[in-house]
Amino acid sequence: xxxxxxxxxxxxxxxxxxxxxxxxxxxxxxxxxxxxxxxxxxxxxxxxxxxxxxxxxxxxxxxxxxxxxxxxxxxxxxxxxxxxxxxxxxxxxxxxxxxxxxxxxxxxxxxxxxxxxxxxxxxxxxxxxxxxxxxxxxxxxxxxxxxxxxxxxxxxxxxxxxxxxxxxxxxxxxxx
Amino acid sequence: xxxxxxxxxxxxxxxxxxxxxxxxxxxxxxxxxxxxxxxxxxxxxxxxxxxxxxxxxxxxxxxxxxxxxxxxxxxxxxxxxxxxxxxxxxxxxxxxxxxxxxxxxxxxxxxxxxxxxxxxxxxxxxxxxxxxxxxxxxxxxxxxxxxxxxxxxxxxxxxxxxxxxxxxxxxxxxxxxxxxxxxxxxxxxxxxxxxxxxxxxxxxxxxxxxxxxxxxxxxxxxxxxxxxxxxxxxxxxxxxxxxxxxxxxxxxxxxxxxxxxxxxxxxxxxxxxxxxxxxxxxxxxxxxxxxxxxxxxxxxxxxxxxxxxxxxxxxxxxxxxxxxxxxxxxxxxxxxxxxxxxxxxxxxxxxxxxxxxxxxxxxxxxxxxxxxxxxxxxxxxxxxxxxxxxxxxxxxxxxxxxxxxxxxxxxxxxxxxxxxxxxxxxxxxxxxxxxxxxxxxxxxxxxxxxxxxxxxxxxxxxxxxxxxxxxxxxxxxxxxxxxxxxxxxxxxxxxxxxxxxxxxxxxxxxxxxxxxxxxxxxxxxxxxxxxxxxxxxxxxxxxxxxxxxxxxxxxxxxxxxxxxxxxxxxxxxxxxxxxxxxxxxxxxxxxxxxxxxxxxxxxxxxxxxxxxxxxxxxxxxxxxxxxxxxxxxxxxxxxxxxxxxxxxxxxxxxxxxxxxxxxxxxxxxxxxxxxxxxxxxxxxxxxxxxxxxxxxxxxxxxxxxxxxxxxxxxxxxxxxxxxxxxxxxxxxxxxxxxxxxxxxxxxxxxxxxxxxxxxxxxxxxxxxxxxxxxxxxxxxxxxxx
Numbered sequence: 001x002x003x004x005x006x007x008x009x010x011x012x013x014x015x016x017x018x019x020x021x022x023x024x025x026x027x028x029x030x031x032x033x034x035x036x037x038x039x040x041x042x043x044x045x046x047x048x049x050x051x052x053x054x055x056x057x058x059x060x061x062x063x064x065x066x067x068x069x070x071x072x073x074x075x076x077x078x079x080x081x082x083x084x085x086x087x088x089x090x091x092x093x094x095x096x097x098x099x100x101x102x103x104x105x106x107x108x109x110x111x112x113x114x115x116x117x118x119x120x121x122x123x124x125x126x127x128x129x130x131x132x133x134x135x136x137x138x139x140x141x142x143x144x145x146x147x148x149x150x151x152x153x154x155x156x157x158x159x160x161x162x163x164x165x166x167x168x169x170x171x172x173x174x175x176x
Numbered sequence: 177x178x179x180x181x182x183x184x185x186x187x188x189x190x191x192x193x194x195x196x197x198x199x200x201x202x203x204x205x206x207x208x209x210x211x212x213x214x215x216x217x218x219x220x221x222x223x224x225x226x227x228x229x230x231x232x233x234x235x236x237x238x239x240x241x242x243x244x245x246x247x248x249x250x251x252x253x254x255x256x257x258x259x260x261x262x263x264x265x266x267x268x269x270x271x272x273x274x275x276x277x278x279x280x281x282x283x284x285x286x287x288x289x290x291x292x293x294x295x296x297x298x299x300x301x302x303x304x305x306x307x308x309x310x311x312x313x314x315x316x317x318x319x320x321x322x323x324x325x326x327x328x329x330x331x332x333x334x335x336x337x338x339x340x341x342x343x344x345x346x347x348x349x350x351x352x353x354x355x356x357x358x359x360x361x362x363x364x365x366x367x368x369x370x371x372x373x374x375x376x377x378x379x380x381x382x383x384x385x386x387x388x389x390x391x392x393x394x395x396x397x398x399x400x401x402x403x404x405x406x407x408x409x410x411x412x413x414x415x416x417x418x419x420x421x422x423x424x425x426x427x428x429x430x431x432x433x434x435x436x437x438x439x440x441x442x443x444x445x446x447x448x449x450x451x452x453x454x455x456x457x458x459x460x461x462x463x464x465x466x467x468x469x470x471x472x473x474x475x476x477x478x479x480x481x482x483x484x485x486x487x488x489x490x491x492x493x494x495x496x497x498x499x500x501x502x503x504x505x506x507x508x509x510x511x512x513x514x515x516x517x518x519x520x521x522x523x524x525x526x527x528x529x530x531x532x533x534x535x536x537x538x539x540x541x542x543x544x545x546x547x548x549x550x551x552x553x554x555x556x557x558x559x560x561x562x563x564x565x566x567x568x569x570x571x572x573x574x575x576x577x578x579x580x581x582x583x584x585x586x587x588x589x590x591x592x593x594x595x596x597x598x599x600x601x602x603x604x605x606x607x608x609x610x611x612x613x614x615x616x617x618x619x620x621x622x623x624x625x626x627x628x629x630x631x632x633x634x635x636x637x638x639x640x641x642x643x644x645x646x647x648x649x650x651x652x653x654x655x656x657x658x659x660x661x662x663x664x665x666x667x668x669x670x671x672x673x674x675x676x677x678x679x680x681x682x683x684x685x686x687x688x689x690x691x692x693x694x695x696x697x698x699x700x701x702x703x704x705x706x707x708x709x710x711x712x713x714x715x716x717x718x719x720x721x722x723x724x725x726x727x728x729x730x731x732x733x734x735x736x737x738x739x740x741x742x743x744x745x746x747x748x749x750x751x752x753x754x755x756x757x758x759x760x761x762x763x764x765x766x767x768x769x770x771x772x773x774x775x776x777x778x779x780x781x782x783x784x785x786x787x788x789x790x791x792x793x794x795x796x797x798x799x800x801x802x803x804x805x806x807x808x809x810x811x812x813x814x815x816x817x818x819x820x821x822x823x824x825x826x827x828x829x830x831x832x833x834x835x836x837x838x839x840x841x842x843x844x845x846x847x848x849x850x851x852x853x854x855x856x857x858x859x860x861x862x863x864x865x866x867x868x869x870x871x872x873x874x875x876x877x878x879x880x881x882x883x884x885x886x887x888x889x890x891x892x893x894x895x896x897x898x899x900x901x902x903x904x905x906x907x908x909x910x911x912x913x914x915x916x917x918x919x920x921x922x923x924x925x926x927x928x929x930x931x932x933x934x935x936x937x938x939x940x941x942x943x944x945x946x947x948x949x950x951x952x953x954x955x956x957x958x959x960x961x
Binding site: 064075084 | 274276278282304305349388389391772778782
């Protein structure tokens with residue numbers, strides 16, 4: 001019966017409206033009121049430091065290689081203590097799509113996403129971030145990892161001094 | 177020709193092929209580390225395991241070691257081989273430091289690729305990793321021994337193939353170490369090849385350290401512009417900077433390797449003083465303005481003083497296209513035909529090579545297979561380094577190398593040297609004048625595939641013609657005696673080919689005073705021709721001097737109008753190498769100021785520009801096209817050039833990066849009249865030899881090669897020195913036709929008596945190799961500065 005169906009269909013919308021009238025609204029009064037975003041939200045990228053306070057980024061180009069929109073560029077250089085670091089590191093946030101592939105590719109956990117999403121402006125150049133804008137003074141989400149303490153080429157610890165490494169061999173030794 | 181089955185596919189291959197090579201022909205890549213086509217197999221890495229089901233040796237075998245047999249059945253993807261290879265990969269990774277992010281090899285690392293291909297992913301071994309201390313191996317090679325997987329490729333390349341003596345393998349069992357006995361720069365002139373040979377990051381290019389990842393590089397097949405051999409290379413650039421050069425494969429020419437001069441001599445393209453904008457004196461011009469000025473000035477002077485007033489000068493550094501377009505431009509404006517070289521004797525030698533020797537030219541591949549190679553006035557390590565490696569391969573196969581030379585030459589192989597002054601060398605080639613001639617001819621006649629290697633610089637055109645006669649005598653019906661002439665520059669042969677018959681001397685022309693304007697295209701007569709000082713004087717009398725170049729050469733200081741051209745790595749073109757091989761190269765990158773310069777080491781400038789700074793240079797042939805008013809595509813230009821110069825090979829048949837073809841034989845002959853001046857009494861014969869590094873302008877302007885530049889000295893035989901009362905280490909005065917020079921004396925046993933040897937290089941650019949036979953006086957004293 002179409003009439004019965006129409007009558008049945010008439011009341012539920014009123015009921016839904018009535019029910020929600022007494023609920024707390026979900027709309028946030030941005031920008032006066034800042035939203036609380038989940039910890040794993042993907043927004044502005046930062047470059048973190050290792051537990052020793054040294055730059056984590058070794059400018060290995062894996063993030064720029066993984067980036068689907070080519071918004072990361074950098075140049076590697078060598079410091080006096082043997083560390084490879086980024087002489088300059090640029091992320092063009094006008095182009096970034098916040099996919100997070102760079103953070104997945106990063107072997108040193110240097111590049112990390114933060115939940116700071118407020119990236120807009122009238123001047124595109126202000127959204128081109130250089131290394132000094134990206135580098136932060138903390139370890140980010142992982143407070144323990146230090147690449148040079150895992151990898152055995154004698155930068156953070158002397159050669160053969162990392163965990164699970166034996167001392168350098170004496171190649172002129174004839175003992176068995 | 178056995179037929180075998182690999183992974184259910186049948187293939188018929190040559191006898192003696194290994195299973196790994198046979199699989200390669202089918203497109204099946206069996207993982208491997210220690211096998212290399214040029215070095216062969218040693219079975220050290222155990223990575224290339226396959227299962228042989230039918231054959232003499234059944235079961236799991238190393239495919240690089242077993243030869244194919246008729247009816248053999250092999251699988252590469254059966255469970256047994258796959259698991260074996262995964263385990264091998266796992267144990268190769270036991271000691272690897274896992275530092276790929278900071279390793280320059282990352283991205284082009286065979287160990288990365290093979291580990292992923294073999295399926296090994298998670299480390300199970302919990303024991304300790306072995307570590308080593310590294311060595312300092314000089315300015316070119318960085319070592320990180322912890323990454324080593326003991327495939328022995330480096331030592332097989334450095335010692336076995338290239339003949340280096342100061343690098344080897346030390347230690348025992350799992351402590352095997354690859355390096356020098358103690359720290360120090362690698363001495364071989366082919367040391368860079370271990371970078372290409374190493375399948376992982378133990379040896380990396382120090383000059384390229386941390387510059388780029390492989391996937392970011394702009395690369396293209398190119399031809400090495402440093403000597404006349406024309407080895408195949410792959411230069412790589414990024415952010416406007418030419419960052420490295422690696423060897424490419426051309427089995428007819430260089431094989432798989434290149435020399436250090438070619439590999440590390442690439443930074444001329446990034447020279448800080450490289451002119452990148454057109455200028456007239458202090459005034460900067462745009463490219464179009466400069467071309468208009470050049471064109472109008474040329475026309476004006478021809479109208480005023482007649483066609484003799486303007487002279488165009490090509491070069492063996494410039495491509496075939498550029499030199500040909502220069503000839504076309506001369507035709508159009510109605511001036512005399514351009515000179516294609518500022519250095520007449522070198523050019524005449526190239527003409528003899530391009531015409532008289534054209535039907536008996538030998539490639540480097542022929543030299544590698546030869547049983548007798550005779551060097552006639554050639555120092556391979558200085559003039560054509562990869563020739564030395566080719567000679568080593570000939571000797572390793574049982575061949576013999578004979579060298580007749582006034583200099584004390586070194587080769588990475590066993591050879592017999594006879595010290596001979598240039599005059600004695602010419603007598604030797606005259607066949608009946610020297611007692612040694614008979615022996616040489618006997619040896620040549622007995623040999624199965626003899627090759628004569630004359631040096632164009634030392635012998636000159638007259639000497640090369642004598643070599644041609646000797647080759648005719650030494651040939652018989654079954655085989656002909658081949659010749660591999662060593663010439664001056666990458667396109668010497670091409671310039672010779674374009675410019676028969678007459679060529680006269682640039683200097684005589686300039687000094688006659690009839691020339692009002694000189695246009696130099698990619699050449700500097702002050703540095704690339706003998707008598708630089710007389711040139712400088714003659715240049716000052718010119719009304720107008722225009723230079724088109726990509727190097728900050730000496731002549732730029734004299735020039736009135738300068739137009740920048742692009743370096744060989746930024747342009748397409750053709751070089752014809754010393755054995756007439758017509759080789760194409762394609763641009764690797766666009767000309768522009770490197771970001772390292774515009775950003776002065778920090779991040780690139782934060783500005784938007786329509787054109788990158790310093791992107792004005794264009795290929796010289798393109799500029800000439802603009803002057804001619806016919807701007808056509810390169811392919812069309814080449815088609816026209818092929819029609820005009822019938823000896824060239826059809827450009828459609830050539831593929832950049834391929835093996836290329838030799839230009840066809842010539843019907844004409846050069847018309848060179850030989851004259852040998854008599855030696856003044858008490859004089860010495862002057863031998864000007866190129867230094868190993870920095871004699872050609874490209875390597876002289878390469879910052880990376882500076883550590884290899886040597887000091888200038890004068891070499892005499894101890895007997896000659898004693899006769900003049902001179903001691904080793906003394907300052908001596910060298911009096912030549914070109915001027916008087918003060919040099920330190922070195923007494924060298926290997927130098928021929930009656931000869932004075934000086935090296936042309938950055939420390940002593942005044943005398944240029946390849947001039948006419950000169951004589952000099954050497955006396956004690958002189959200035960002590």
